[in-house]
Amino acid sequence: xxxxxxxxxxxxxxxxxxxxxxxxxxxxxxxxxxxxxxxxxxxxxxxxxxxxxxxxxxxxxxxxxxxxxxxxxxxxxxxxxxxxxxxxxxxxxxxxxxxxxxxxxxxxxxxxxxxxxxxxxxxxxxxxxxxxxxxxxxxxxxxxxxxxxxxxxxxxxxxxxxxxxxxxxxxxxxxxxxxxxxxxxxxxxxxxxxxxxxxxxxxxxxxxxxxxxxxxxxxxxxxxxxxxxxxxxxxxxxxxxxxxxxxxxxxxxxxxxxxxxxxxxxxxxxxxxxxxxxxxxxxxxxxxxxxxxxxxxxxxxxxxxxxxxxxxxxxxxxxxxxxxxxxxxxxxxxxxxxxxxxxxxxxxxxxxxxxxxxxxxxxxxxxxxxxxxxx
Amino acid sequence: xxxxxxxxxxxxxxxxxxxxxxxxxxxxxxxxxxxxxxxxxxxxxxxxxxxxxxxxxxxxxxxxxxxxxxxxxxxxxxxxxxxxxxxxxxxxxxxxxxxxxxxxxxxxxxxxxxxxxxxxxxxxxxxxxxxxxxxxxxxxxxxxxxxxxxxxxxxxxxxxxxxxxxxxxxxxxxxxxxxxxxxxxxxxxxxxxxxxxxxxxxxxxxxxxxxxxxxxxxxxxxxxxxxxxxxxxxxxxxxxxxxxxxxxxxxxxxxxxxxxxxxxxxxxxxxxxxxxxxxxxxxxxxxxxxxxxxxxxxxxxxxxxxxxxx
Numbered sequence: 001x002x003x004x005x006x007x008x009x010x011x012x013x014x015x016x017x018x019x020x021x022x023x024x025x026x027x028x029x030x031x032x033x034x035x036x037x038x039x040x041x042x043x044x045x046x047x048x049x050x051x052x053x054x055x056x057x058x059x060x061x062x063x064x065x066x067x068x069x070x071x072x073x074x075x076x077x078x079x080x081x082x083x084x085x086x087x088x089x090x091x092x093x094x095x096x097x098x099x100x101x102x103x104x105x106x107x108x109x110x111x112x113x114x115x116x117x118x119x120x121x122x123x124x125x126x127x128x129x130x131x132x133x134x135x136x137x138x139x140x141x142x143x144x145x146x147x148x149x150x151x152x153x154x155x156x157x158x159x160x161x162x163x164x165x166x167x168x169x170x171x172x173x174x175x176x177x178x179x180x181x182x183x184x185x186x187x188x189x190x191x192x193x194x195x196x197x198x199x200x201x202x203x204x205x206x207x208x209x210x211x212x213x214x215x216x217x218x219x220x221x222x223x224x225x226x227x228x229x230x231x232x233x234x235x236x237x238x239x240x241x242x243x244x245x246x247x248x249x250x251x252x253x254x255x256x257x258x259x260x261x262x263x264x265x266x267x268x269x270x271x272x273x274x275x276x277x278x279x280x281x282x283x284x285x286x287x288x289x290x291x292x293x294x295x296x297x298x299x300x301x302x303x304x305x306x307x308x309x310x311x312x313x314x315x316x317x318x319x320x321x322x323x324x325x326x327x328x329x330x331x332x333x334x335x336x337x338x339x340x341x342x343x344x345x346x347x348x349x350x351x352x353x354x355x356x357x358x359x360x361x362x363x364x365x366x367x368x369x370x371x372x373x374x375x
Numbered sequence: 376x377x378x379x380x381x382x383x384x385x386x387x388x389x390x391x392x393x394x395x396x397x398x399x400x401x402x403x404x405x406x407x408x409x410x411x412x413x414x415x416x417x418x419x420x421x422x423x424x425x426x427x428x429x430x431x432x433x434x435x436x437x438x439x440x441x442x443x444x445x446x447x448x449x450x451x452x453x454x455x456x457x458x459x460x461x462x463x464x465x466x467x468x469x470x471x472x473x474x475x476x477x478x479x480x481x482x483x484x485x486x487x488x489x490x491x492x493x494x495x496x497x498x499x500x501x502x503x504x505x506x507x508x509x510x511x512x513x514x515x516x517x518x519x520x521x522x523x524x525x526x527x528x529x530x531x532x533x534x535x536x537x538x539x540x541x542x543x544x545x546x547x548x549x550x551x552x553x554x555x556x557x558x559x560x561x562x563x564x565x566x567x568x569x570x571x572x573x574x575x576x577x578x579x580x581x582x583x584x585x586x587x588x589x590x591x592x593x594x595x596x597x598x599x600x601x602x603x604x605x606x607x608x609x610x611x612x613x614x615x616x617x618x619x620x621x622x623x624x625x626x627x628x629x630x631x632x633x634x635x636x637x638x639x640x641x642x643x644x645x646x647x648x649x650x651x652x653x654x655x656x657x658x659x660x661x662x663x664x665x666x667x668x669x670x671x672x673x674x675x676x677x678x679x680x681x682x683x684x685x
Contacts, residue, residue, distance in 0.1 A: 008478035012464060012471070019466035019502070211462040215428060219456050220479045221448065373428045373447075 001229070005222050009230035017234070027196060027238050031246045034188050038310060039181050039254040050136045052082040052143075053106040055094050058113035068114035072151060072166075079143045095128060095171065099179065104130035105140040117151070117165060125168040137170075144168055181254040185246055186336035187309040192242045193271035194303055194329050197235045198279040202296035204231075205283020205370065214372035225367055228280060235272035243268055263339040266352055271332045274359035277366045278328075284370040308333040331355045377440065379404040379526055379557040380425060385434035387420050394420045396581035397434070402574065404525075407548065407558040409568035412578035413671055418561045419459070421578065422530055425559065426456050439525060452480065455519030456528045460535075461511050465504040469495055469514045472503070476521040484521055492550070493517045494543050509540030516547060526557040534563060545571060565664035575663070579671050589663050596670055597661030600633040602642050606653040613649045618642065633658070 017023050058069040077084045082105075089097045091108045098106045106128040116123035127144055129137030148166040208214050217227065243264070250256035282299055286292035306320060307313070307329035313321055324330045335351030338344040383399040395417040402408040412418045423429040424436060427443035427450050436443060441450045463472060473486040490496040493513040498506060506514065512532060519527060529548070533541040541564075548571055551558050562568055568575055569589045576586040585592050604610070611624035614631055618641060621632040631642050639658060646653050 004481070005479055008475050012467060012475055015471065016464055016466045212458060212460075213462060213464070215458065216461075216463065218428065218447075219426065219451050219454075220476060221452065221481075222479050 001223070001226060002221075005226045006230045006233070009222060009227060010233055013230055013234045014237075017238075023200070027192075027242055028245065031188065031192060031242050032249045034191070035184065035246055035249040036253060038184055038188070039250070049081055049083040050105055050139045052076065052084050052140050053098060054084055054086045055089055055091055055106070055108045056086055057091055057111040058109050059111065066114035068117050069109050072109065072113070072147060075147045075150065076143055079146065081139050082143045091126075098128055104133040104136050107140070107144065120165050122165055122167060125166065127168050127170045129170055129172065131172055141170065179256070181250055181256040182258065182341055183308075183312055183337065184310070185250040185256055185258055186333055186340050187312075189239075189243045189246055189268075189336060190271070190307060190329055190333035191304065191309040192246070193239055193268070193332060194275055194300065194307075194309075196238065196242070197231075197272055197276040198282075198296055198300045201231065201276055201279025202283040202286075202292050203289070205280050206286055206289040206292035209372075210289060218372040224370060224372060228277065228363070228367065228370075231280075232273050232276045235276050236269050239268050239272045240265075258340045259343060261339055261343075263345065263348055264336060267332055267335050267339070267355070270352065270355050270359055274328060274332075274355055274362060277359060277363040280370055281362055281366040284366060303327045303329045306330075308337070328355060328358050331358075377404075378402055378437075379406075379439060380408070380559065381435070381437045382421075382425070383435045385421065385424065385436060386432045387417075387424060387429070388432045393581050395424070395431075395578075398576075398578065398581070398583045399434075400574075400576050400583065400586060402557060402559060404557050405552070405555050406574060407552050407560060407572040408574045408576070409572040410559065410561045410576055410578065411565065411568055411667060412561075416578045417581045418578060419530060422528060422559070422561055426454065426528055427451065452522060453524060454526045454528060455522065455524035457512070457515040457519045457530065457532055459531045461515030463503050463511070463514065463518075466502050468500050468502055469506075469517065470499040472514060473517060473521060476518050480522040482522055484523070489517050489520060492520070493547055509536045509543070512536065512540070512544065516544070524556065526559060527551055528559045530561050531563060532560070533567065541567075565662065565667050569663040577667060577670060579674055584670055584674065585666070593661050593663060593666055596666045598665075600658060600660045601630050602633055602639055602656060602658045603628055603630045604646060604653045604656040605629075606646070606651060610646065610649060610651045610653060613651060614642065614645055617649075618645050629653075 017027075054073060056065050056069050056073065058066045060066045073084050073086070076082055087097070091110070094106060094108060098104070108126040108128075110123065110125070113123055115121075125144065125148070127141060129140060131137070145168075148164070148168060151166050152164045247256075247258060247260070251258065278299065279296065282295045283292045286295050302323075305311075306316070306324050307327045308324065309329070313324045313330065313334070316324065331351040331354045335348045335355065338348035338351065378401045380400075380402040382401070385395055385398050386393060387395040398417075398421065400408075410418055410421065420429065424431050425438055425443055427438075427447035430444050438450060439453055443450055467475070469490055470486045473484070473489055477484055477486070487496055487499060490499050493516045495510060495513045495517060498510055503511065503514070516529075516532070532548075533544050536544065545567070548558055548560070552571075558572075560568070560572060573588060574586075575589050575592060576583050577592070578584070585596055587595070605627060606624075606629045607627070608624035608629075611622040611629045614620055614622040614629070618631075620638070620642065623630050631638075633639055633642070643656065646656075
């Protein structure tokens with residue numbers, strides 16, 4: 001293994017890349033488009049009214065909700081500034097629920113609401129707001145204040161001197177939970193780590209063989225490992241840039257929260273190492289460029305969607321979750337989530353070890369099966 | 376001096392088909408050797424075995440004293456190969472390509488100087504995918520020379536090129552020889568082989584059917600030289616009788632076979648002495664191409680008659 005050879009080949013790869021507008025588009029512009037597209041689809045704030053997610057815990061003994069709680073919610077809805085949407089989630093899990101669904105405002109009506117109203121016992125509603133989304137918080141709070149005052153005055157207290165019965169406290173959403181965009185960034189970095197090397201290496205492996213370029217290289221002192229290593233280094237460099245662009249776009253355009261730690265770097269190195277080798281392996285076992293593309297797609301597509309790229313693995317059905325755990329990209333993305341969101345170092349290290357072991361095996365297999373001269 | 380290339384009993388089998396079937400030849404250093412044969416005869420297979428790109432089934436092969444398959448790495452430092460239809464990275468320029476090869480081989484060749492040698496310096500900064508067929512082939516040649524090789528393998532280097540580009544490649548081949556390099560050439564153009572090489576081997580169906588210098592091959596397998604004059608059958612009969620030479624009259628022409636270089640003079644003297652009318656004489660001799668076509672044709676006919684594969 002000579003570093004001079006790797007460096008010489010690296011220059012060739014990078015020049016080839018920079019002179020290819022399509023390749024440049026896919027590595028530098030496409031990430032921004034992806035982030036924007038998915039960011040917009042999933043964080044689209046309803047224009048006009050604020051969606052208020054409500055847990056109504058005041059159940060009537062006969063089933064359904066108590067008339068007072070229903071009246072309260074319908075009064076809220078009638079303000080037209082909020083649009084009430086009742087969900088059945090336990091109040092304990094509500095904050096997490098709001099965070100994982102990227103909803104910024106929620107309200108809990110406690111059990112015994114109607115009773116308390118009738119007995120004039122103070123009852124406290126809980127309003128969840130996201131300090132990042134101050135305008136929604138303000139609108140929701142205003143609506144609730146108004147409706148609570150109306151209930152205090154009209155529905156319950158015939159006299160103006162009654163102490164208020166319906167009150168509310170506010171709690172923050174998002175302090176300990178994460179928004180969709182936060183998961184989306186590691187997911188899409190994983191997407192880039194997978195697709196960029198896989199598609200191009202599968203193509204290179206078969207077309208260079210067809211064009212006799214491997215034959216050409218086999219007549220030089222360049223070895224197959226040096227050749228593969230220079231490709232890996234190139235995709236590592238590309239991945240670092242792509243990841244930077246995605247993180248930047250996510251933070252600037254959608255206010256994503258990510259922890260930028262050095263722990264991310266090993267994944268941005270080992271990830272491309274794995275998938276460059278895997279692409280080379282797939283391209284080597286195929287006999288024709290067509291079958292190479294097919295093998296590449298069969299490997300790539302399930303991983304592209306089921307490894308936590310666009311959707312969180314934990315939100316998938318149990319069968320698919322089990323399937324996701326045999327996909328190498330799952331460990332790359334999970335590891336980046338652990339580093340960037342949860343600061344869970346030990347789990348990140350476990351993920352890294354899995355990816356590294358896989359990468360070494362695939363690299364050695366690729367070197368063994370990738371021949372550039374014929375028997 | 377040991378041979379640059381020494382081959383004996385070389386066999387390459389694909390399944391039951393023998394693409395190369397027990398051939399042997401030797402190339403002295405500093406000479407141009409042409410390897411001829413129709414398509415599918417086993418030329419490229421043999422060449423690739425010599426270059427260390429293909430494993431042989433049996434036989435002995437020594438290139439610069441090395442076994443090309445097991446000592447490929449060492450061999451590749453000392454040989455240069457220009458394949459048929461040379462392809463390279465599309466977005467890379469000839470100069471960058473040479474700088475790349477220079478780093479890989481660890482040599483200190485000047486890229487522009489090398490491009491000048493193959494007459495490609497005006498395209499030094501053009502990307503490979505914009506080059507013409509001849510220019511691509513010239514880059515292949517330049518790259519093969521980056522490591523100052525002792526043997527150059529050129530596999531049909533002029534196929535598909537226009538006459539000017541072909542002459543440019545010939546000039547480079549002559550220079551290579553002048554510089555003392557051994558050249559192993561495969562070609563379809565027989566006049567190219569006849570003009571450039573000291574030694575020729577003709578391969579057909581995996582076997583060598585003729586070998587030697589072009590002149591030797593023509594002498595051995597070609598028809599004898601002939602003298603043709605315009606004249607009557609009476610003249611033919613006169614020559615037959617007086618010289619004992621094989622003379623044939625056809626379409627107002629008389630053709631006499633020459634067996635010795637002095638024959639031409641004797642025939643002319645006899646014609647003059649006959650007093651019969653005659654005019655415009657010419658002599659003709661087979662070219663390597665005539666021999667090639669006849670040898671390959673004869674083998675194919677024989678194969679057809681004996682019921683072998685066409």
